[in-house]
Amino acid sequence: MAEIVTQKLIRNGWPQDEPPQMHEESLLEKTEGELDDEVEHTTWTEWRLDGKIVKRGAHVRLKKNVLADGIAAMFR
């Protein structure tokens, strides 16, 4: 029996405001993506129903940090 995926859409404008729905998983198109640069390594998974995103999760792994450059001035 196909797993049922619960969807809860409360987004503003995207994809569209809709009440919570149940979708049969076999009807959903699942895609995965990845971004790897000097700032982050990010992966995401999207599920689409009739071309429209109904579920999307992401994992951002930060690489870039913030730096305070400590300076001790010389006496002249």
Add this chain to the structure above:
Amino acid sequence: MANTQAMCTAFKVQILNGSHAFGAQAANGVRTVTTKDDFYIALYLVTATRNATDTVYNTTGELAGTGNYTQGGQILPNTVAPTNDSTTAHWTPSGSVTWTNLTSSGAFDAAVIYNNTATNKNEVSVHTFSSQSITSADFTLTMPTNNGTTGLIRVA
């Protein structure tokens, strides 16, 4: 309007004033700080303008408190005290943070760290990443390796 990765300038001043405790310092010998502060992390929309001029946490541009997001964000795990590699001091949260079954109120690309123990919830830093929109799923933010090269907050 954009978010810019930065260590907040006001925070740098506050470091010199001894206003933040990322770790307890009972055996430090400089000043006894037996209780470290609680640092939180909050998510901000791509339309926000968070940057080095920020001084305190506020909800301007933060994700709305809907879809399993609570404004103010989450406490950062902090079991590893600041330390140093050679001449660079560094601190990194000791674990990831996850917003479970999140539906974001819009696309977001920044996380702000602030001191929730401080009276004014003073802001520490802004960290940017690629724009993300989350729908009915988890969003996890994993911290960089805690060392003098990649630690999340460094003083060189």
